[in-house]
Amino acid sequence: MVVKAYGAYVADKPLEPIDIERRQPGPHDVEIDIAYCGVCHSDLHQVRSEWEGTLYPCVPGHEIVGHVTAVGSDVSRFGVGDTVGVGCLVDSCQHCASCADGLEQYCENGFVATYNSPVEDAPGHTLGGYSQRIVVNDRFVLKISHPEDQLPAVAPLLCAGITTYSPLRHWQVGPGQKVGIVGIGGLGHMGVKLAHAMGAHVVAFTSSEAKRQDALDLGADEVIVSRNADEMAAHAGSFDFILNTVAASHNLDAYTQLLKRDGTLCLVGVPEHAHPSPNVAVLIFGRKAIAGSLIGGLPETQEMLDFCAEKGIVADIEMIRIQDIERAYDRMQKSDVKYRFVIDSASLAA
Structure with a gap:
């Protein structure tokens, strides 16, 4: 054919x-x-x-x-x-x-x-x-x-939906949790919508002040401009989970420092060049984790589609x-x- x-x-x-x-x-x-x-x-x-x-x-x-x-x-x-x-x-x-x-x-x-x-x-x-x-x-x-x-x-x-849904579901994001979404693009905007629908307190990270209102409109409860050191410092040690959708190489320490004890920073973007080596002490002294996640399997992708249909979520x-x-x-x-x-x-x- x-x-x-x-x-x-x-x-x-x-x-x-x-x-x-x-x-x-x-x-x-x-x-x-x-x-x-x-x-x-x-x-x-x-x-x-x-x-x-x-x-x-x-x-x-x-x-x-x-x-x-x-x-x-x-x-x-x-x-x-x-x-x-x-x-x-x-x-x-x-x-x-x-x-x-x-x-x-x-x-x-x-x-x-x-x-x-x-x-x-x-x-x-x-x-x-x-x-x-x-x-x-x-x-x-x-x-x-x-x-x-x-x-x-x-x-x-x-793709964008399941890539963000899978880690949010795996790390059991839900009510009572403070969850960060790094990057407000094709992946990140879905991450904000999904985490919000799961009942978490959602904080969007963006490098651009111009995207602050956009992130709020997508469902974020708060927005942090990542280039603002004071805004970042104000949230130190407060996140249960951070989903990082940025594919460009950058300093991961800026985000591991924001995690609570036992918090996880999950990466879904593969950078063209390796991220700088993270500060291991930050991980050890807080039992924190840097993890990764790849799309989703067929059962979970079907679950995501059904969840989005029920909640009225689209890109x-x-x-x-x-x-x-x-x-x-x-x-x-x-x-x-x-x-x-x-x-x-x-x-x-x-």
């Missing part, structure tokens, strides 16, 4: 229209007509070979929302017309301890990413959601129950046509978006 897509053949050329091949649905497959696809920073890093190992042609996109157009003979959870999503994973070994626990993102034999993972299908690696259709194993398809008019803003939940987005993707990348690098671009996949037919 040939479908229209946008991708790149080399790192230093713009994305362009290309035709790609999708497999015919097998017994356990779901074929999805893609309606919307979020634009993640990972897309830009991979397609431009800023991360190693890019396989070309590269078609990015792993925040996919669409409708089922066909199902395999052994698929019972989905039917034609269902509204569904696909996130960062489209397969895993399905037999290791992590997969057995529903933590496919930590598959001990290596998960299959929605794009840029070696597979048998042509052209020898996965191709993502900047395309009209995709065919995915039914175990890696998610049910979406948000209303139709919210679907564009649901797409970023498949703040700006819709674009696929023909404007390079402009969107340039703006994204300048943090000139509130807070996620989403591609209207109907534009692929233009």
Whole structure:
């Protein structure tokens, strides 16, 4: 099955229209007509070979929302017309301890990413959601129950949403806790919304005074401008949990000093260059932890989608046509978006 897509053949050329091949649905497959696809920073890093190992042609996109157009003979959870999503994973070994626990993102034999993972299908690696259709194993398809008019803003939940939900849930964020969210961007704005919905006292950290009101509007109870030493010092030793969404290298000590005894600073952004080595004494003398978290498994991602539907949570987005993707990348690098671009996949037919 040939479908229209946008991708790149080399790192230093713009994305362009290309035709790609999708497999015919097998017994356990779901074929999805893609309606919307979020634009993640990972897309830009991979397609431009800023991360190693890019396989070309590269078609990015792993925040996919669409409708089922066909199902395999052994698929019972989905039917034609269902509204569904696909996130960062489209397969895993399905037999290791992590997969057995529903933590496919930590598959001990290596998960299959929605794009840029070696597979048998042509052209020898996965191709993502900047395309009209995709065919995915039914175990890696998610049910979406948000209303139709919210679907564009649901797409970023498949990456930005689960990336922040998973650590908040794992560290049992809830009422009575003081929780920090560092960075008010594509990930951070979701972190604020989710932590607020979980009942925590939410404090947003931003390096820009201009984002103070934005953070409050998203649901933060307080806002700290991280460049203001007095504001930071006033909160020393008071946080149960801090979720750090910033991918740029920076001083982690500024945040571990704000944790209570037994508090955790969790990192979800991978910096281009390593963070400066943290002060171990701060950790030892407060039994504090620096941890990390990677997206979420399929059961938790479904839980997140259901939670967001129940609470009326979606991402703040700006819709674009696929023909404007390079402009969107340039703006994204300048943090000139509130807070996620989403591609209207109907534009692929233009």
